[in-house]
Amino acid sequence: MKNSKFLINAGIGFTILIVIWQFIAEVGGYESALFPPPSKVWEGILTLISDGTLLTHLQVSLSRFITGYLSAVIVAIALGLILGRIPLLWGVIDPIVQVLRPVSPIAWSPFIVLxxxxxxxxxxxxxxxxxxxxxxxSTVSAVRKVENTYIKVAQNFGIKKLELLRKIILPAVFPYIANGLHIAVGTAWIFLVSGEMVGSQSGLGYLIVDARNSMRLDLVMAGIIFIGIAGLILDKLVGLFESWINRIWGRQSA
Structure with missing residues (x-):
């Protein structure tokens, strides 16, 4: 029911957007090469699909994304669980994190390439x-919010550290971690495309740059559409994973 309502609302919203887009293209009198109307972009989409270009670049981008994203999630959750339980250590590391966090990953690209x-x-x-x-x-913040009373009671019952982590801490902090997972999907996908536009020879970001250099703005717009759709699907997949974990731990999805 929830998914069908989302699809209906999305259909209505995108229909309105396409109508406005077509109206601006016709009334504004823009050259189709400079402001491609929906019909021309649709032709570009069909071209990218039929010749396999879309599939090739999409596979490359998704492979890079999955590798980088999952690696970051595993390392960040593991460190977050440790640092959240050791306030003194987190007190030393937190200022470093707060300095590095606002720096755009693209700013590191000269060093990364070298x-x-x-x-x-x-x-x-x-x-x-x-x-x-x-x-x-999100993991550190969540771990620090876990009531010590629950942990002490579990320890009094003889629950070992790994069992304490699996049965008490992780179920308690996962809803907060899930928020971080959603945020990370969006930021990582954005910077993946940015990174591919800077120094790669494949991927959706490179597709846009290559189309721009060829003055094929219809393909640029098609690439933008594919990027947006792929980002939406990835976020929904994280939501499905969150719901699955909540069911395992007996939580009801909000």
């Missing part, structure tokens, strides 16, 4: 940096 060369690795590292901090901060 250290890792050209290829998939620089894009993966950029994704890692973009996804790491939101998950780390």
């Amino acid at each position: 250290w890792f060369g050209i290829g998939d690795i620089p894009a993966i590292v950029i994704i890692f940096i973009a996804a790491f901090f939101p998950v780390l901060l």
Whole structure:
């Protein structure tokens, strides 16, 4: 029911957007090469699909994203669980994190390229940096909010550290971690595309740059549409994962 309502609302919203887009293209009198109407962009989309260009670049981007994102999530959650339980250590590391966190991952690209060369690795590292901090901060914050009373009661019952982590701490902090996962998906996907536009020879970001250099703005717009749709799907997949974990731990999805 919830999904069908979302699809209906999305259909209405995109229909209105396309109508406005077509109206502006016709009334404004813009050259189609400079402001392509929906019909021309649709032709570009069909071209990218039929010749396999879309599938090739999409596979590359998704492969980079999954590798960088999952690596960042695993490392950030592991560190967050440790640092959240050791306030003194977090007190020393927190200022460093707060200084590094606002720095755009793209700002590190000159060093990343020098250290890792050209290829998939620089894009993966950029994704890692973009996804790491939101998950780390949400995990640390969540662990510090866990009531010590619950932990002491569990320890009195003889629950070992790993069981304490699995049965008490993780179920308690996961809703907060899930917020970090959603934020990390958006930021990591944005910076993946930015990274591909700077120094890659494949991927959706490169597709846009290549189309721009060829003055094919219809393909640029098609690439933008694919990026937006892929980002939406990735966020929904994280939501499905969140719901699945909540069911395992007996939580009701909000």
